[in-house]
Amino acid sequence: MQERCLWHDTSPEPPLDLGKLQGDHTTDVLVIGGGITGLSTALHLAEAGISVTLIEAGDVPSGASGRNVGLVNAGLWIPPDDIVEVLGEEIGERANSILGGAPALVFSLIERHGIECQATRTGTLHLAHNGKGDQELARRAEQLQRRGAPVELLEADDCQRLVGTQRIRRALLDHRAGTLNPNAYTRGLARAAQAVGARLFTHSAATGVSRTGEDWSITTPHGSVKARRLVLATNAYTEDRWNEIRHHFFPGFFFQVASRPLPEELAGDILPERQGAWDTRMVLSSMRRDAEGRLILGSLGKGDGKPAAFLRCWANRIQRHYFPQLGSIEWECSWSGRIGFTPDHTLRLFELAPGVLGVSGYNGRGITTGTVVGKGFAQYLISGDDDALPLPIRSPKPIRARSLRSSSYEGGFTLYHTGQCLRVLI
Incomplete structure (x- = not known):
């Protein structure tokens, strides 16, 4: 990779x-x-x-x-x-x-x-990964709909059809997005x-x-x-x-890992309308497919500087949890960027x-x-x-303890991803 x-x-x-x-x-x-x-x-x-x-x-x-x-x-x-x-x-x-x-x-x-x-322009999907996530999405949907936003709370079969996984039973579809x-x-x-x-x-x-x-x-x-x-x-x-x-x-980071292009007969039911998605985890996992059919997974935290084996292990863990129907896939590349928090x-x-x-x-x-x-x-x-x-x-006043905030975020993200790799968290 x-x-x-x-x-x-x-x-x-x-x-x-x-x-x-x-x-x-x-x-x-x-x-x-x-x-x-x-x-x-x-x-x-x-x-x-x-x-x-x-x-x-x-x-x-x-x-x-x-x-x-x-x-x-x-x-x-x-x-x-x-x-x-x-x-x-x-x-x-x-x-x-x-x-x-x-x-x-x-x-x-x-x-x-x-x-x-x-x-x-098919929207984005916010995915509830557990019962607490279900409640969070219901809360967001009510607030957005009260303001007239074209959002839709998907349940069960409708949710699974757009995401392509049986792990998610509720998702918030925002029709404004893409x-x-x-x-x-x-x-x-x-x-x-x-x-x-x-x-x-x-x-x-x-x-x-x-x-x-x-x-x-x-x-x-x-x-x-x-x-x-x-x-x-x-x-x-x-x-x-x-x-x-x-x-x-204070600076934060994100990383992404992309597969090689996947054939439609293998991956066509995964995000079939090409919505981008992310879940409600404490440290989110994002997922989308590109125009050539790659599966792209991402999360918060630094990717550069980490061993490729660590990123591959994390990507395999997320992919096999959400999309086990893909079996083992080959990861093509990874990259990172910064976020201003x-x-x-x-x-x-x-x-x-x-x-x-x-x-x-x-x-x-x-x-x-x-x-x-x-x-x-x-x-x-x-x-x-x-x-x-x-x-x-x-x-506004300057932000205090910027370096401490940044290192605390990064340490928490790394610990969370390590737990996912070790199957302590998912």
Whole structure:
């Protein structure tokens, strides 16, 4: 089993030859970070006729935007009533409404710009793995249906038909959602942004930021940019000491393991409508199939650095529990990425200094949330109105004990997966 990202290898959208930023440039808005948030910001600004430049330290994409599970999910990680409890009635329902409509924005951009990313619009499935999970899904379904969301609680045969396992007796089907190849979607956003006038540069890390009057000056290894406004779209991949985003999340990780393509006669009853799925375990297992019929399993925690035998053992354990009809299958590759976590499981939007916008803490919902935030940032930069953003722009306090939180999460994830491999947990 090789350590490489399947989405990169199978992307229908080819990589763009964007080149390094060289020399001195001037722009209205500079975006730092070439993931979904940054590219959505650049695309929507350029469509409005605003001069925008984007710089990315690696390729587009190189972070979680091209390495995630590829679920086009609605809402935040926590249920809508919990969001209201954390954020208050007005802001909580604003977040529920805007992020509930986020998949529609993603799919509209895919259609409008002809992005070839193997998108499906058949929904996603949240799977109850035990009685407590049954209750949790019933709670979520009631809250979502009360708000008019098109979700459906599936039972028994209907559930088993869409999942392909006898282990799951209840699942929550969210008709708003779907799946895609995240690498291809991100490349497609870059192509669309460039086509409407955004200037994009790769392998051009920001090495310093300074203020001169009302302008910001950003240096890179081979050039510089002067801009009136900055957008810091680096989230979980923020590492530079000058970048204040690093104080507003604590890093977590996820990994995925993909099989070789499985013949339809063997695996055709597993997620036959190509929904993406995840279960209600304390440390979730995700599962989906790609356009070529691979089974892709994933979970929280680091995969890189762990022995291939450990990841293979974990994948075999999950596959044989849920889909024993496959027998023994061969695992083709594995890969990992980062997640920006926050203590309350909600994102943060802020203006770090006059003219400097930032975001952190997608908590594993980056495809839809990043797309919405990028569009909202563009509107705010154009009009000063933040009502297209899921939350108002604030000045939150930095997160304390970030390293301790991160190591505690990772230690718990590893212990849980070890228990699964040893058949103590399932």
